[in-house]
Amino acid sequence: MEAVAHQGSRTPLEFGGPLGAAALMLLLPATVFHLLLVARSGPARLLGPPPCLPGLGALWSPQALLLWLAWLGLQVALYFLPARKVAEGLELKDKSRLQYPINGFQALVLTALLLGLGVSAGLPLGALPEMLLPLAFAVTLTAFLFSLLLYLKALVAPVSALAPGGNSGERDPVGSTMGTHGGACPALSPSCYSSGNPIYDFFMGRELNPRICFLDLKYFFELRPGLIGWVLINLALLVQEAERRGSPSLAMCLVNGFQLLYVADALWHEEAILTTMDITHDGLGFMLVFGDVAWVPFTYSLQAQFLLHHPQTLGLPMASFICFIKAIGYYIFRSANSQKNTFRKNPSDPSVAGLETISTATGRQLLVSGWWGWVRHPNYLGDIIMALAWSLTCGTSHLLPYFYVLYFTALLVHREARDEQHCLQKYGLAWAKYCRQVPYRILPCIY
């Protein structure tokens, strides 16, 4: 995922430029299908070939497409229900701020209630695991189609609506935009917000906050259909395991509980997503659309998929040890995220007022003690520790369930590098000082 410079440009393109983007557009869906196939195979080899390649008949199912569209429709409807709060996003280029409903947790609870009603009325939830392959196929097709519509929409969007980054349109400190055609280009020229390569722009996305009325597509996709869909798939795998074996295993219950906690936590702290680089910086293109709706539900449920086909007996001592690891990871993840969010909202809040800070030229401050004085991304460390706990529920006989830990570590290392660049641009010398005071990025004394 090394950055390459576009010809004549001053801003490097990400993910290896157009070639890398094209390769990822093939590789990411191929990985989803590979994992779905090997998880149900006897040897469950992460690196081996899948037992057999499915034909179009096994992939294409109109029912799966209908099910996916119905799920999407349900999540859209829940998005429009009255929210406990309407939050404002960060200030945009034209000085306006967008509004976002804070009702993701409510959507999760209502989905659970509707599902409960459905199951008591005879909905065969345990049949869902048999549909994972055609479902993933339908979701992948719609992700391609939807990204194409977004790409076309961005062609007619005003320049003020285009993403400042992800497509080599980073702002330099004097307000012009470092474009792709060599030298600084005028901030209002659309070509400054495009790599000039349709494949790259399709992959990275160009429009920052595409909306259909009040429906903010990026915010919606990042938190609703895929994230809640992940919990639903896990639950369906648990139900099928109970149907096959009389009761769900301890390992399956732990994975379901841990990942439900993770999703519920994200939805409970939904407002925090508004300051992430995905929302404030990246365009909405294939990477995020596919990542949100296909990659998250179908690969993040890998441990539960593996457990259905490869039952593990987990003794109480091992289960307690795994719960302990999960608790440590969650504690670091949640306290670090909350400390920064509280500090950003109100630096004089008693819980953060005593922490040491560095002032920056923007008027904002950086924490240099507490969690953020330990390493520069304590929340990533907590997240990786939790990922390890999820995989440990699957035992140590196979590498496959550890795919998530490996992928996730790579994702966060790459994300940390991108965030570092943004912070260096934003905070300049103050960021360099922070890096000197807190030299390690994610893992104390090592990285």
Ligand SMILES: NC(=O)C1=CN([C@@H]2O[C@H](COP(=O)(O)OP(=O)(O)OC[C@H]3O[C@@H](n4cnc5c(N)ncnc54)[C@H](OP(=O)(O)O)[C@@H]3O)[C@@H](O)[C@H]2O)C=CC1
């Ligand atoms: N499960 C998954 O697939 C994924 C999970 N995640 C998780 O989502 C959460 C959010 O991650 P992400 O958005 O990447 O990044 P962070 O929440 O770590 O946010 C980074 C931002 O925090 C601010 N910041 C950095 N250092 C300091 C400091 N010392 N003091 C004050 N502010 C600071 C900067 O923004 P500013 O100064 O502008 O406020 C920086 O850009 C994490 O817990 C991560 O683990 C993320 C990606 C994928």
Ligand SMILES: CC(C)CCC[C@@H](C)[C@H]1CC=C2C3=C(CC[C@@]21C)[C@@]1(C)CC[C@H](O)C[C@@H]1CC3
């Ligand atoms: C397909 C590619 C390999 C990359 C896709 C990336 C996406 C899967 C992730 C980008 C940022 C994400 C965040 C979350 C889920 C994964 C994606 C969408 C969270 C919502 C997970 C829960 C956390 O509490 C907040 C995260 C914010 C970023």
